Amino acid sequence: MTRLLANTPIALAMLFASCIGSCIVANRGRADSILGEQLSTFTIPSPGAKVLGFRCDVTVGNVMSAGYVPVEISLRGVGVFPADRRLTVRIQTQPEGQAPPRNGLTINLPIVATQGSSVVTVNRYVPKWSAGVSWNVSIWEDGRPLPEYEANIGNRLPANGFRFRQLLPDETDFNSVLVIKDDVATVDTLPEMQSMLNDFSFAYGRSSPVPTKAEDPTFYENMLRSNWMSAIGQSELPTDWRGYNNHDAVLLDPVAIEQVRSNPAGLAALRDFVLVGGIVVVYEAGEPNETLKSLDFAWTDDAAARQQIGPMVAQLEAMQKSEDKEAREELAAIKSHIQEIQEAEKSGSKKIATESPQPGALPTAAQPNGLMYGTAVDGEAAVTIYGELEYWFPTDLENAIEYRDRAEKELAEMRRSSPINLSMPSPDVFMQPVGAGMVIGTTAGINEPDDQSKWSVVHGLFGYRISPMLRRGIDPMIGDRRFDRWLIPGVAQPPVYTFMALLVGFVVLVGPVAYRKTSKSGRSYLMFAIAPLLAMLTTTAMFAYGIVSDGFGTSTRIRQLTFIDGGSGDGAERVRATYFAGIRPSDGIQFPAIAEVMQYPEGSTDSWQDRFFESPSIIGAISIDEEIQRFDSSFLPSRQQCQFILHLPRRGVGHVELVAATEGTPDKIKSTFDFPLRSIVLRNRDGGYWTADAVGPRATIDAKPVASKVATKLMGRMYSEYRPISVTKQAGNRQNYSNAIFDLVLDTNRLIDSQNVMTDGSFELVLQQRLQSDGDIPAGYFIATAEPSGDVICIDEVDTVDSVRYLFGTLP
Numbered sequence: 188m189t190r191l192l193a194n195t196p197i198a199l200a201m202l203f204a205s206c207i208g209s210c211i212v213a214n215r216g217r218a219d220s221i222l223g224e225q226l227s228t229f230t231i232p233s234p235g236a237k238v239l240g241f242r243c244d245v246t247v248g249n250v251m252s253a254g255y256v257p258v259e260i261s262l263r264g265v266g267v268f269p270a271d272r273r274l275t276v277r278i279q280t281q282p283e284g285q286a287p288p289r290n291g292l293t294i295n296l297p298i299v300a301t302q303g304s305s306v307v308t309v310n311r312y313v314p315k316w317s318a319g320v321s322w323n324v325s326i327w328e329d330g331r332p333l334p335e336y337e338a339n340i341g342n343r344l345p346a347n348g349f350r351f352r353q354l355l356p357d358e359t360d361f362n363s364v365l366v367i368k369d370d371v372a373t374v375d376t377l378p379e380m381q382s383m384l385n386d387f388s389f390a391y392g393r394s395s396p397v398p399t400k401a402e403d404p405t406f407y408e409n410m411l412r413s414n415w416m417s418a419i420g421q422s423e424l425p426t427d428w429r430g431y432n433n434h435d436a437v438l439l440d441p442v443a444i445e446q447v448r449s450n451p452a453g454l455a456a457l458r459d460f461v462l463v464g465g466i467v468v469v470y471e472a473g474e475p476n477e478t479l480k481s482l483d484f485a486w487t488d489d490a491a492a493r494q495q496i497g498p499m500v501a502q503l504e505a506m507q508k509s510e511d512k513e514a515r516e517e518l519a520a521i522k523s524h525i526q527e528i529q530e531a532e533k534s535g536s537k538k539i540a541t542e543s544p545q546p547g548a549l550p551t552a553a554q555p556n557g558l559m560y561g562t563a564v565d566g567e568a569a570v571t572i573y574g575e576l577e578y579w580f581p582t583d584l585e586n587a588i589e590y591r592d593r594a595e596k597e598l599a600e601m602r603r604s605s606p607i608n609l610s611m612p613s614p615d616v617f618m619q620p621v622g623a624g625m626v627i628g629t630t631a632g633i634n635e636p637d638d639q640s641k642w643s644v645v646h647g648l649f650g651y652r653i654s655p656m657l658r659r660g661i662d663p664m665i666g667d668r669r670f671d672r673w674l675i676p677g678v679a680q681p682p683v684y685t686f687m688a689l690l691v692g693f694v695v696l697v698g699p700v701a702y703r704k705t706s707k708s709g710r711s712y713l714m715f716a717i718a719p720l721l722a723m724l725t726t727t728a729m730f731a732y733g734i735v736s737d738g739f740g741t742s743t744r745i746r747q748l749t750f751i752d753g754g755s756g757d758g759a760e761r762v763r764a765t766y767f768a769g770i771r772p773s774d775g776i777q778f779p780a781i782a783e784v785m786q787y788p789e790g791s792t793d794s795w796q797d798r799f800f801e802s803p804s805i806i807g808a809i810s811i812d813e814e815i816q817r818f819d820s821s822f823l824p825s826r827q828q829c830q831f832i833l834h835l836p837r838r839g840v841g842h843v844e845l846v847a848a849t850e851g852t853p854d855k856i857k858s859t860f861d862f863p864l865r866s867i868v869l870r871n872r873d874g875g876y877w878t879a880d881a882v883g884p885r886a887t888i889d890a891k892p893v894a895s896k897v898a899t900k901l902m903g904r905m906y907s908e909y910r911p912i913s914v915t916k917q918a919g920n921r922q923n924y925s926n927a928i929f930d931l932v933l934d935t936n937r938l939i940d941s942q943n944v945m946t947d948g949s950f951e952l953v954l955q956q957r958l959q960s961d962g963d964i965p966a967g968y969f970i971a972t973a974e975p976s977g978d979v980i981c982i983d984e985v986d987t988v989d990s991v992r993y994l995f996g997t998l999p
Contacts, residue, residue: 219310220423221257222364222430223414224249226320232335239333240265241300243276245324247340248433249414252355253663254655255312255429255783256320262300262307272300275327278313282803283343284321286354287664289798291805292316295327297812311811312429316663316786318354319344349799351928352938357414357433359938361646361653363468364431365418366439368446372418374400374407380633383438383470384416386642421446424453428460428836429783435653436466438633441473444481458483459836462622462750462759464658464949468645472628475617479628484621485754487997489965492618492625493609499647500607500616503640514594521591528584607641616644622750622759622996623949624652651945654935659785660761660948661832662931665798666788669946672911674828675744675988678767685729693725741768742986745975746911748950751996753842753969756859758996761950762833762979763787763911768823775819776981779835784816787830794927818981833979842999843882843969845871845890857887860994862973868893868901869969869998882971899962905972906958909991911947954993970995 228246232238241264248257260276278294285291294313301307321341326333348354369376377400384397400407410416414433424447431437437457439447447454461467461482472478476486608615615630629645631638651657701717744765751758766776778784786806807821823829841859848854856879858864864882869890871877876898877890893901928934932946945952957964964970973992980987 287798288803745990753997782835867971
């Protein structure tokens with residue numbers, strides 16, 4: 188069946204993994220199990236080395252793209268620990284296994300082995316702003332490395348790693364994880380899922396139908412350890428949303444959801460993943476309201492979401508009709524061909540060829556007598572032609588009948604595909620935006636041949652979301668020119684007019700003033716001393732003004748987008764923060780432990796290929812514990828604007844609601860947020876718009892009804908007032924007449940969807956579409972602005988400049 192999407196085959200990724208010698212193992216059966224591919228668990232010190240009271244097992248997820256890598260560390264004491272031991276596991280990237288080489292990081296993971304314990308296990312997620320996994324792992328105590336407690340893990344990058352598309356196929360391949368109802372996912376506990384996998388099969392380069400478990404259990408064993416279709420049981424659920432983040436979608440049925448609900452931490456992590464931008468697909472789903480409610484979300488029946496599905500179904504049905512017509516015409520041609528051979532045999536006019544047949548095929552409807560195209564059943568030519576005479580081989584009739592039977596079977600299966608119903612209250616496919624992500628429901632089963640067309644529609648809804656880079660809207664490896672769209676105005680930029688004034692003053696002093704004075708006094712030779720002195724003073728004045736004008740403190744510009752589920756008050760957010768420090772902060776900067784933090788490098792004229800061959804370097808050191816991620820001062824150099832992108836969940840942030848008028852009181856807007864709102868526009872479920880100028884913390888204020896045109900202008904003003912635009916230079920596309928890649932986000936976008944440009948991530952896309960492109964919000968939604976929250980600002984005592992917080996979400 189023709190597919191709605193075309194992706195780079197994941198077989199390339201599997202081939203690449205085998206070429207670089209990665210040994211993948213599964214570490215299963217416990218909470219926070221690492222999903223998908225893992226590097227081999229290694230133990231330090233190695234056998235035979237001196238043991239200083241404990242051994243350490245380290246398991247690392249095989250994450251090739253930039254992102255956060257899951258790491259599991261287990262300290263096993265020789266007996267019990269006789270006293271508290273404060274250890275640090277240090278991870279440092281190896282230059283030969285990362286690209287670009289200059290994006291190296293040193294990660295410190297503090298671990299305390301308490302007195303009396305024998306095993307201490309911790310799970311951490313560590314940042315990686317490069318492609319590839321190659322680390323040096325060592326254990327430190329009291330500021331010194333322990334002898335023999337060191338090992339290297341990972342693989343060198345291949346020589347052709349400068350070809351970005353071959354190095355990171357996961358950015359264009361679809362990767363998913365199946366959650367089953369059993370405690371542990373094994374080949375025995377996996378359900379049969381041929382229908383779903385056959386639709387997804389093109390994503391990993393398989394042309395033949397997926398086998399059953401009985402036919403090929405090895406296929407499913409490998410699948411469990413892969414990224415493209417991993418599987419986990421209930422006891423293996425992540426309790427951190429980043430555990431899912433290297434997959435594009437989580438698949439589960441209502442029975443599995445009920446099991447997940449008995450694990451509050453597992454359910455919370457799954458909800459966080461969706462709110463931050465991930466996808467949950469519920470198969471064998473019931474009505475939309477029940478499906479969303481099972482995940483503690485509310486069904487809002489978004490008309491825009493339904494409009495995305497309708498054209499996709501129509502396109503699929505048109506393709507199916509065309510394929511059905513082609514299949515019937517081909518079957519008719521095959522039957523005609525069989526009849527021709529049978530008549531030739533009866534009349535005795537059949538000629539037997541003495542030469543070996545050339546590659547050819549059975550006839551098709553388009554060329555009923557053309558005998559030189561396609562392939563026969565066994566790859567051998569069934570019929571060929573020499574000159575103008577047709578020669579028939581002894582197995583022609585047998586092969587043609589076998590081909591006919593198979594074609595009839597395929598046509599029957601094609602016609603078995605049931606029509607897709609989109610009518611409420613029980614559509615076969617539905618979609619609900621939730622935060623920056625979405626929940627997709629389908630009545631399709633994972634092993635029902637009749638439902639394969641439904642899976643095609645489901646897969647077609649993913650779009651750009653199959654790329655983690657596009658979902659985030661950030662490339663931390665080489666950056667891009669869109670860095671300039673969110674700078675702190677007037678900081679770390681040359682004061683052009685002041686410098687012009689100083690230079691004019693210099694010219695005036697050297698020319699009309701100094702020269703005339705010395706000429707009149709007969710001492711023109713003094714100009715040889717005066718001119719250099721004035722030039723030195725002017726240069727010093729320009730340098731001093733540049734430093735003093737920027738100041739010696741720290742300033743920041745924050746763009747915080749918070750998307751909220753009104754029913755629960757939970758949310759998720761994307762924070763784009765630019766910092767400038769007159770003096771580098773000695774304590775460094777810090778971020779919440781639950782956040783995914785990415786640097787945003789300023790784009791340059793260097794391509795990915797140029798960066799691949801740069802000299803290696805370490806950006807700085809990061810310390811991660813259960814509370815914070817602390818980046819040292821190297822990440823914020825003096826007198827330089829630096830940007831970071833954060834994604835993190837927000838539990839219990841609050842909600843707003845419209846309190847209906849009662850006798851003697853008007854309609855009111857009620858806020859449960861702990862912070863004031865600058866402005867707000869909401870739309871009730873009847874479609875009416877309401878607004879208020881400002882709402883205090885946990886306050887209730889009178890609401891004003893407004894016409895839709897007025898609301899559109901208000902929302903447009905909300906967006907344009909803080910719209911990200913370049914303030915220094917045009918960040919447009921450069922002309923590129925080579926195969927060099929200067930913008931990884933745009934290049935990935937072109938591979939997935941060449942028509943729609945998606946560069947700023949899911950959060951920004953939703954906000955721009957609602958406030959600027961569409962000029963409206965769905966019924967039952969609100970949009971508000973506020974001051975950025977202090978907990979996303981990574982430095983104390985900082986001046987906030989031209990910053991904003993957008994809050995967008997549903998009403999309870």
